[in-house]
Amino acid sequence: MAVSCRQILGLVSAIIGVLGTIVICFLPLWKVSDFISADIATTYVIFEGLWVNCILLTTDEMECKEYDSTLTLPQDLQDAKVLIVFAIIIQFFGIVLASGVLFLIAASLVFLPVHWTTHAIVSDMFNPDLADDQRRHLGASLFIGWVSAGLLCLGGALLCCSFFYRNETECDVKSAHTNTKQQRSSRQRSTRNKKKVS
Numbered sequence: 001m002a003v004s005c006r007q008i009l010g011l012v013s014a015i016i017g018v019l020g021t022i023v024i025c026f027l028p029l030w031k032v033s034d035f036i037s038a039d040i041a042t043t044y045v046i047f048e049g050l051w052v053n054c055i056l057l058t059t060d061e062m063e064c065k066e067y068d069s070t071l072t073l074p075q076d077l078q079d080a081k082v083l084i085v086f087a088i089i090i091q092f093f094g095i096v097l098a099s100g101v102l103f104l105i106a107a108s109l110v111f112l113p114v115h116w117t118t119h120a121i122v123s124d125m126f127n128p129d130l131a132d133d134q135r136r137h138l139g140a141s142l143f144i145g146w147v148s149a150g151l152l153c154l155g156g157a158l159l160c161c162s163f164f165y166r167n168e169t170e171c172d173v174k175s176a177h178t179n180t181k182q183q184r185s186s187r188q189r190s191t192r193n194k195k196k197v198s
Helices: 002-026 075-097 100-125 140-197
Strands: 031-036 043-048 052-057 062-066
Touching: 002 075, 002 100, 002 140, 075 100, 100 140
Parallel strands: none
Antiparallel strands: 031 043, 043 052, 052 062
């Protein structure tokens, strides 16, 4: 019973992590930057994702455009694009096979690009050589990515634990069954010996 509950909890946690990974893959909120002109007449917000970047104008209109090439992306987002796609593929096989190991691998593939992008943004924030309009802020995708990586790690660990615990239980049952057989056979032998003596 404990094993099945652990398996269900692990699978649910991992599936939520998978959904979070899919969200951050397509949500253009990895990096956010604000632009305010000197006369404050022109202000807009730029959202950068793995596939598109969007501009939110002062009129609350949003315009999104796909990148012309992956090479136009910053290096951290180029790496993130590849790793997140691989993570989603591995997560799919993790769900099909209910494999804790695959979810742990996927968790690391989500964690790495989220960490790299966060590090790049924070480094730029404290870089005195950059102008204010070149600085980026942490987008919602990064926070969702941290949570998704944690849930994938938790789900993978629970599935691995339930697998090892189930094998250990099966070994205990087999050894107990073997011991019972041995005890029965020893009792039968002792009974036969007593009959022979009498």
